[in-house]
Amino acid sequence: MSENIPEDLKYTDTHEWVKMKNEKTVVVGITDHAQKELTDIVFVELPPVGKEFKKGEEMCIVESIKSVSEIYAPVSGKIVAVNKELEDSPEKINSSPYSEGWLVEIELSNRDEINSLLDAESYKKLLSK
Amino acid sequence: MIFLPLRSPLHEIHVELGAKFTIFAGHEMPLQYTSIRDEHLNVRKNVGLFDVSHMGNVIIEGKDAARLLSLATLEDANRIEKNKGQYTAILREDGTIIDDTIFLHLPDEKYALVPNAGRSEVVTNWLNDVAEKNNLDAKAEDVSREYVILAIQGPKSRDLLRKIIDIDIENMPLFGCDYAKVNGVDCIASRTGYTGELGFELQITPPENSKKVFYDILNVGKEFNVKPIGLGARDTLRLEKCFLLAGNEFEGGRTPLEAGLSWLINWDHDFIGKNALLRQKQDGKYERLTCLECIDKGIPRHSYMVEKNGKIVGKVSSGNISPCLNKGIALAYIKPEYREVGSILDIVIRDKKIRAKVVKPPFVSKDWARENP
Numbered sequence: 001m002s003e004n005i006p007e008d009l010k011y012t013d014t015h016e017w018v019k020m021k022n023e024k025t026v027v028v029g030i031t032d033h034a035q036k037e038l039t040d041i042v043f044v045e046l047p048p049v050g051k052e053f054k055k056g057e058e059m060c061i062v063e064s065i066k067s068v069s070e071i072y073a074p075v076s077g078k079i080v081a082v083n084k085e086l087e088d089s090p091e092k093i094n095s096s097p098y099s100e101g102w103l104v105e106i107e108l109s110n111r112d113e114i115n116s117l118l119d120a121e122s123y124k125k126l127l128s129k
Numbered sequence: 130m131i132f133l134p135l136r137s138p139l140h141e142i143h144v145e146l147g148a149k150f151t152i153f154a155g156h157e158m159p160l161q162y163t164s165i166r167d168e169h170l171n172v173r174k175n176v177g178l179f180d181v182s183h184m185g186n187v188i189i190e191g192k193d194a195a196r197l198l199s200l201a202t203l204e205d206a207n208r209i210e211k212n213k214g215q216y217t218a219i220l221r222e223d224g225t226i227i228d229d230t231i232f233l234h235l236p237d238e239k240y241a242l243v244p245n246a247g248r249s250e251v252v253t254n255w256l257n258d259v260a261e262k263n264n265l266d267a268k269a270e271d272v273s274r275e276y277v278i279l280a281i282q283g284p285k286s287r288d289l290l291r292k293i294i295d296i297d298i299e300n301m302p303l304f305g306c307d308y309a310k311v312n313g314v315d316c317i318a319s320r321t322g323y324t325g326e327l328g329f330e331l332q333i334t335p336p337e338n339s340k341k342v343f344y345d346i347l348n349v350g351k352e353f354n355v356k357p358i359g360l361g362a363r364d365t366l367r368l369e370k371c372f373l374l375a376g377n378e379f380e381g382g383r384t385p386l387e388a389g390l391s392w393l394i395n396w397d398h399d400f401i402g403k404n405a406l407l408r409q410k411q412d413g414k415y416e417r418l419t420c421l422e423c424i425d426k427g428i429p430r431h432s433y434m435v436e437k438n439g440k441i442v443g444k445v446s447s448g449n450i451s452p453c454l455n456k457g458i459a460l461a462y463i464k465p466e467y468r469e470v471g472s473i474l475d476i477v478i479r480d481k482k483i484r485a486k487v488v489k490p491p492f493v494s495k496d497w498a499r500e501n502p
Contacts, residue, residue, distance in 0.1 A: 031161070039161065039164050039165065040164050040166045040361075042428060042450045043426065043427065043428045044462045045479075045481075061479070063428050065150075065165045065166065065361060065365060065449060065450060065452075066160065066161075066165065066361050068428075068430070127162065
């Protein structure tokens with residue numbers, strides 16, 4: 001199955017994607033590969049705006065019919081926006097993982113962490129293992 | 130020692146059809162082919178084909194076969210005529226359920242029993258022990274590895290099957306059964322299932338023969354929009370109808386009174402576990418399986434606690450989203466004083482509580498597809 005892995009995003013080995021919105025804020029979601037693995041996403045639990053997370057901490061819950069998955073903060077920082085649309089339409093993560101299915105926006109507390117994320121090519125390699 | 134999961138004789142076909150797999154009771158079976166939701170709705174609205182070869186097959190023979198089944202199940206098997214079947218349960222002396230099962234009274238006097246996945250050996254040994262202790266001329270044989278069971282379920286299942294089966298399924302009643310040929314392949318056909326829809330099951334031996342039948346059903350069924358259906362949708366379909374899943378609803382030992390199966394108990398005959406059930410019935414203070422429909426957003430799941438005013442009153446045995454209702458639904462064992470229809474309880478999901486209402490079974494009525502075209 002062909003995977004959609006946009007070149008301009010950064011990735012984690014736990015299948016989150018990260019997009020620079022501006023110098024200090026990133027948008028975060030789950031990858032096309034992750035949504036395909038889960039299929040049938042039926043519920044999303046989002047964190048409160050203002051909450052701070054360290055990189056790697058559990059930040060959201062995404063539930064498919066078959067399973068409950070934790071989504072980890074790919075970078076440290078403060079939640080500045082959440083995608084409220086997902087509360088009524090969690091299936092947008094399936095239909096549009098990289099745009100309408102975004103999860104949260106994080107204000108970076110350490111910009112250098114961006115450099116530790118995977119680029120598209122490395123993420124692609126990870127999936128082919 | 131490594132225990133490898135058993136694979137269905139149809140495994141390669143499932144791979145070819147793009148299935149994702151899951152391990153269920155020691156069997157590697159299709160979880161889904163496309164999407165659990167799509168597969169679920171296709172069974173409610175059209176027709177679906179399931180490989181349920183993980184289910185067991187036990188044949189019971191001998192002149193006392195009916196007496197054995199009467200003693201070992203909630204039903205008086207003498208009441209069940211040839212070409213008819215019965216859904217029932219097999220109990221221990223203490224009234225707890227060993228397995229729930231369907232037995233079919235075949236036209237040649239034999240009985241075909243379908244235990245749950247991974248339960249046929251336990252059930253077979255139990256039945257043979259009961260036969261021996263009671264000097265009955267009856268023998269149970271576990272033939273699970275020699276059969277594949279295919280289920281054809283959904284409002285269009287009869288229209289599909291009519292085209293390839295050699296018996297009159299027009300007039301086959303619910304739980305009816307017979308020997309049949311499907312495009313020349315021998316099988317035991319019954320009007321049974323686990324979806325709450327019109328549906329049929331075919332027990333096919335030898336297993337190899339099931340491949341042709343599987344393909345024939347997919348080909349002939351094109352005009353009815355047939356789709357292969359995995360265990361994911363099988364689970365949500367049965368949950369919407371409040372059918373029990375042995376591993377979930379019988380966990381820890383449950384009696385038919387607790388599991389909401391009192392309607393199956395034929396009190397007018399003697400059976401193993403009857404005295405224990407009579408005592409429990411008189412006492413009355415036992416948890417009962419209860420249907421909860423979520424008011425707030427959230428997905429209840431197996432083993433989540435249920436509370437009333439902060440006090441634990443029960444536990445979810447099965448839960449998920451209902452693809453038809455688009456709401457969380459759950460079966461939960463609840464203390465008797467908290468389960469009145471209309472009561473509002475809290476289901477604890479991680480660090481949150483969501484409200485759920487006690488409702489009458491089933492969650493999804495038989496008219497749902499007609500009312501939601």
